[in-house]
Amino acid sequence: MIVSLADVKPGKKVKVARIRGGLGVRQRLSCIGIHPGDSLIVLASGIMRGPILVSIHGNKVALGRGIASQVLVEEES
Amino acid sequence: MRFALVGQPNSGKSTIFNHAAGYKAITSNFPGKTVTYTVSKMTFQGTTFEIVDLPGTYSLTSFDLAELETRKYLLREKVDVVINVIDASLLSRELELTIQVLELNLPTVICLNMIDEADAKGINIDEQKLSQLLNVPVVKTVAHKGWGVDQLFETALAMGLKPVKSQHLTFSKDVEEVLQGLIEQLEQKGYAKKFKVSLRFLATKLLENDQYFMSEIKDIDAQFLKIIKTHQDQLEKCRDRASDVIISSERHHLSMDIYESVVAHSKPKVELRSYLDNILMHPFFGYVFLITVLYLFFNFVFYIGNLLEEPLLDFFYQFLPYIAERLNRYPLLLSMANGIVQGIAGGIAIVLPYLFPFLLGLAFLEDVGYLPRIAFLMDTFLHRIGLHGKAIIPFMLGYGCTVPAVMATRILESERDRFIASVLTTMIPCAARITVIFGLVAFYLGPKAALFVYILNMAVIAIAGKILSRLLPEVTPGMIMEIPSYHIPSLKVLLAKVWLRMKEFIVVAWPLLIAGSIVLSLLQYWRLESYLNMLVSPITLLLGLPIAVGVTLIFGVLRKELSMIMLVQALGVTDISLVMSATQIMTFTIFVLFYIPCVATIAVLIKEIGGKRTLFAMLFTFLIAILLATATRLVY
Numbered sequence: 001m002i003v004s005l006a007d008v009k010p011g012k013k014v015k016v017a018r019i020r021g022g023l024g025v026r027q028r029l030s031c032i033g034i035h036p037g038d039s040l041i042v043l044a045s046g047i048m049r050g051p052i053l054v055s056i057h058g059n060k061v062a063l064g065r066g067i068a069s070q071v072l073v074e075e076e077s
Numbered sequence: 078m079r080f081a082l083v084g085q086p087n088s089g090k091s092t093i094f095n096h097a098a099g100y101k102a103i104t105s106n107f108p109g110k111t112v113t114y115t116v117s118k119m120t121f122q123g124t125t126f127e128i129v130d131l132p133g134t135y136s137l138t139s140f141d142l143a144e145l146e147t148r149k150y151l152l153r154e155k156v157d158v159v160i161n162v163i164d165a166s167l168l169s170r171e172l173e174l175t176i177q178v179l180e181l182n183l184p185t186v187i188c189l190n191m192i193d194e195a196d197a198k199g200i201n202i203d204e205q206k207l208s209q210l211l212n213v214p215v216v217k218t219v220a221h222k223g224w225g226v227d228q229l230f231e232t233a234l235a236m237g238l239k240p241v242k243s244q245h246l247t248f249s250k251d252v253e254e255v256l257q258g259l260i261e262q263l264e265q266k267g268y269a270k271k272f273k274v275s276l277r278f279l280a281t282k283l284l285e286n287d288q289y290f291m292s293e294i295k296d297i298d299a300q301f302l303k304i305i306k307t308h309q310d311q312l313e314k315c316r317d318r319a320s321d322v323i324i325s326s327e328r329h330h331l332s333m334d335i336y337e338s339v340v341a342h343s344k345p346k347v348e349l350r351s352y353l354d355n356i357l358m359h360p361f362f363g364y365v366f367l368i369t370v371l372y373l374f375f376n377f378v379f380y381i382g383n384l385l386e387e388p389l390l391d392f393f394y395q396f397l398p399y400i401a402e403r404l405n406r407y408p409l410l411l412s413m414a415n416g417i418v419q420g421i422a423g424g425i426a427i428v429l430p431y432l433f434p435f436l437l438g439l440a441f442l443e444d445v446g447y448l449p450r451i452a453f454l455m456d457t458f459l460h461r462i463g464l465h466g467k468a469i470i471p472f473m474l475g476y477g478c479t480v481p482a483v484m485a486t487r488i489l490e491s492e493r494d495r496f497i498a499s500v501l502t503t504m505i506p507c508a509a510r511i512t513v514i515f516g517l518v519a520f521y522l523g524p525k526a527a528l529f530v531y532i533l534n535m536a537v538i539a540i541a542g543k544i545l546s547r548l549l550p551e552v553t554p555g556m557i558m559e560i561p562s563y564h565i566p567s568l569k570v571l572l573a574k575v576w577l578r579m580k581e582f583i584v585v586a587w588p589l590l591i592a593g594s595i596v597l598s599l600l601q602y603w604r605l606e607s608y609l610n611m612l613v614s615p616i617t618l619l620l621g622l623p624i625a626v627g628v629t630l631i632f633g634v635l636r637k638e639l640s641m642i643m644l645v646q647a648l649g650v651t652d653i654s655l656v657m658s659a660t661q662i663m664t665f666t667i668f669v670l671f672y673i674p675c676v677a678t679i680a681v682l683i684k685e686i687g688g689k690r691t692l693f694a695m696l697f698t699f700l701i702a703i704l705l706a707t708a709t710r711l712v713y
Contacts, residue, residue: 023286023321024140028490028557030325031135033170047360050457051466051556058198059167060354062453064465064556 005052005063005071008042014073015039021070029071033057039076078126078237079155083147083178084162085171086133087561089190092220093162094130097121097230100573102130103481106446106566107470108559109133109488112143114150121230126237129156136325137177137278138287142487145289151181152274158237159185160229165195165202165217166562168340172332173325176246179211182275184240186233187215192225194562199345207339212244221567245277248327251315256280259308266301268294284309285321350563354450358560363454370447374438375531379524382431382515389426393418394651409602416598416646420591423642424583427516428590432508432582436575439477444566444574448473449558456556462539463546464489465556468498472538475505477578479678482507483685490554497545499686500694501538503674504701506531509586509637510670516641518666521654530666533705537671541701586636593632593639597646600628606647619703620664621710623648623656633669635676640669664709671702 002017016038019026033056034040043060044053052068054061063071082090086108094102098117103110115130131150132143151159161178163171168189178185189195189204208215214232218225247253259280263269269276272293282290283305294301309320316323356362396418404411442448448470456466467488475482479502486498506514519527600606606628610617613627625647633640644665648656657665673695674682682691 023319024490024554026319026322027136027138027140027325030322030329031173032557032559033167035326035329043354044358044360046453046457048457049460050360051453053354053358053453053560057167057169058200059170060560062449062456062466062556062558062560064456064460066552066555067557 002072002074004069005042005054005073006065006069008052008073008075010042010044013039013041013076015076016071017074018072019070020072025067025070029067032061033059034061034071040073078124078157078234079129080126080158080160080233080237081129081131081151081154081156082160082162083131083151083174084133084188084190085135085164085167085174087559088133088162088164088167088171089218089220090133090162091115091130093160093188093190093218093226093229094128095570095573096220096223096226097128100570100577103574103577104570105440105443105448106561106564107443107448108561109143109470110443110485112484112487113146121227121234124234126157126234129154134174136174137181138282138285140288141490148289151183152272156183157240158233159183159243160188160233161185162188162190164191165189166191166198166200168195168200168202169332169336172335173328175211176328176331177278177281179213179243180245180275180278180281182242182245182278184236185213185243186229186236187211187213188229189215189217190220192217193219193222197346197348199343201341201343203339203341207335210335210339211246213241221564221570245275246331248324248331252312252323252327255308255312255315256284258311259283259305262301262304262308266298271297281324284312285324353563354560357447357450358453363450367451367454370442374442375528376524377438378431378434378511379515379519379527381434383519385430386426386516386520389430390422390651393422393426397651412598412602413595416594416596417591419598419642419646420587420594423594423638423645424587424590427642428509428512428582428586428638429579431512431515432579433575435508435511436477436578437571439473440571440574440578441566442473444564444571446561446563449560452556452558453560458539460553462542463549463553464494464498464542465553467556467558468494468501471498471502472505475502475507476511477508478581479503479505479507479674480681483678483681486685491551493549493551494553496686496690497542497549499682500545500697501542503678503682503694503698504534504538504541504671506534506670507637508582509675512638513641513666513669517644517653517662521662522659526663530663530670533667534670537701537705541697586638589636590639590642593635593643594646597628597632597643601647616668616703620668620706622661622665625649626665630669630672633675634673637669637675660710660713663713664706667709668702668706671705672699673702674698 016036040054040056042054049065051062051064084090091102091104097119102115111132131147134144134147137148161175204215216229216232260276263276312320400414452466452469455469459468471482471485474485482502483499486495489495514527514530610624610627613630617624617627629640629643629647650656
């Protein structure tokens with residue numbers, strides 16, 4: 001099932017399916033190492049619609065809620 | 078000979094630079110602190126060369142300002158050797174930049190930095206194999222320990238003496254075909270000479286829709302844009318995706334392939350610090366910890382400062398009667414000598430006791446890597462004032478000095494965010510204003526009153542942010558930020574950093590303080606200060622302050638600490654509480670806190686946001702200062 005990264009519960013491992021949004025968001029995410037097909041683990045989710053903390057390729061990255069909702073992911077078991 | 082350090086943010090370029098040049102560039106543990114380049118000369122094994130520390134950049138496609146700066150430097154200046162610094166623990170991602178650097182066709186050396194971090198993560202890199210695959214020398218280093226740095230410079234020097242141009246790596250066949258087609262077209266036009274860059278680099282950037290090159294070409298030959306478009310379309314047809322995505326995923330796959338073939342994985346070390354974030358970034362305990370840290374920090378500065386201020390002041394003031402006795406027949410000399418003593422005493426006894434512990438504490442938080450965590454925790458609140466989490470970094474730096482803080486707003490992506498953050502940063506009490514808060518409010522009215530000033534200040538900044546984002550209702554682009562690993566900073570680096578920042582106070586501000594004090598003495602001697610006081614009297618009367626305070630407000634625009642140090646002199650007493658009531662002290666502090674930024678800040682604001690917007694910032698903060706100070710007079 002494909003959901004937005006913003007809705008994933010902490011502790012879950014997911015795979016990036018697609019990135020919505022324009023050239024800017026796409027390029028900024030790819031620079032920091034997030035591409036379609038990559039696996040990532042959601043580590044924490046900020047309170048009151050705060051940012052999402054993910055672990056990707058062994059690195060921690062914080063994504064604002066708006067950005068995270070542009071990233072569509074598939075849950076891995 | 079000139080070496081340029083190029084690499085992704087937080088890969089350790091400035092640490093290597095400082096190792097070579099002495100501590101000249103600020104290093105911290107958050108991505109993007111170097112926003113402009115620093116150059117230094119160094120001598121190594123009898124050869125003198127120049128070394129340039131460039132801002133960190135994720136890619137060589139232009140988007141953010143610091144990244145543009147790096148690319149501009151690489152394309153326009155003559156660089157003999159590019160030293161590509163890589164954080165070895167993030168090798169796969171950092172190689173994506175390396176692939177672009179190799180396309181520049183410049184002599185290149187690769188520095189695999191933070192090998193210790195990579196080891197801890199279980200990433201063991203075969204550097205010889207990497208060197209073979211990339212066709213350039215590779216040196217392993219742990220820069221913060223100085224390990225391998227000499228060998229790096231040896232290798233770079235050898236490369237500089239016998240330069241070998243780097244060679245590009247090849248993409249998949251279908252992409253290469255389109256790329257070669259475009260390269261041929263560019264060659265016919267002779268664009269390599271025009272842009273002073275390799276054709277392959279230019280062609281790749283054009284396929285990626287690079288804004289800078291696209292607009293340059295549009296200016297020279299608008300017809301050529303069609304040719305570029307055809308090639309982009311051709312590329313999109315083979316993969317059914319946007320051409321920029323195709324190029325960036327080519328780079329991604331290429332670096333993954335290299336990564337797989339040079340890395341042997343072992344079991345990562347289990348470290349306590351990887352669990353720290355479970356608490357420090359926790360939705361509840363994270364905030365408890367943050368508030369505790371800030372509270373302890375505040376008390377630390379207050380405790381040290383308070384301990385030193387009084388004995389130091391007593392020490393200097395004991396000279397005053399002695400001078401008065403010696404020089405009482407020469408009133409002009411006497412008043413000048415008084416001015417000098419006040420200026421020296423103000424610098425040493427009032428400013429330094431608070432500045433030093435403050436800067437030390439800030440340097441510690443920066444180097445440990447806590448600032449990005451604060452940005453994470455504060456993101457949701459900053460969204461409410463129309464910014465995002467990263468804006469907390471210029472704000473935190475603003476507690477040190479507004480000038481670098483305004484420059485640090487470059488880490489924000491949109492122009493609107495940078496403008497709002499710059500204006501708000503000018504209202505954050507910098508170290509100079511901290512001395513006013515501590516030296517006046519905390520000293521005379523107690524630490525609780527000082528804490529109140531801070532909390533009020535934060536509330537005002539939040540409201541001002543809200544107002545500004547209502548005026549500019551554009552949506553902030555949102556936060557994408559790396560959270561680096563924690564590091565235990567070395568005391569040597571911390572002290573070097575504090576010294577670098579204090580030096581600015583000692584060599585620039587202190588002479589100004591002394592000169593200001595002398596000027597004030599002379600003004601008083603010739604009874605001229607009353608004219609200046611008259612000029613400011615509408616403000617002082619409105620705020621219910623002694624008229625004599627007026628002149629200090631004028632000098633305060635030069636340096637904020639001048640307001641307070643000259644206050645002692647202007648009022649002619651050493652104990653301010655004798656002539657100013659608690660309300661007046663508070664009103665004065667609130668006004669000084671917010672009104673017009675200092676001259677240095679105005680200069681950097683003009684550079685960063687332009688003259689008109691700077692003028693707006695000045696009027697806006699002045700208005701806030703008047704309103705709040707009047708309210709303080711009536712309420713406090």
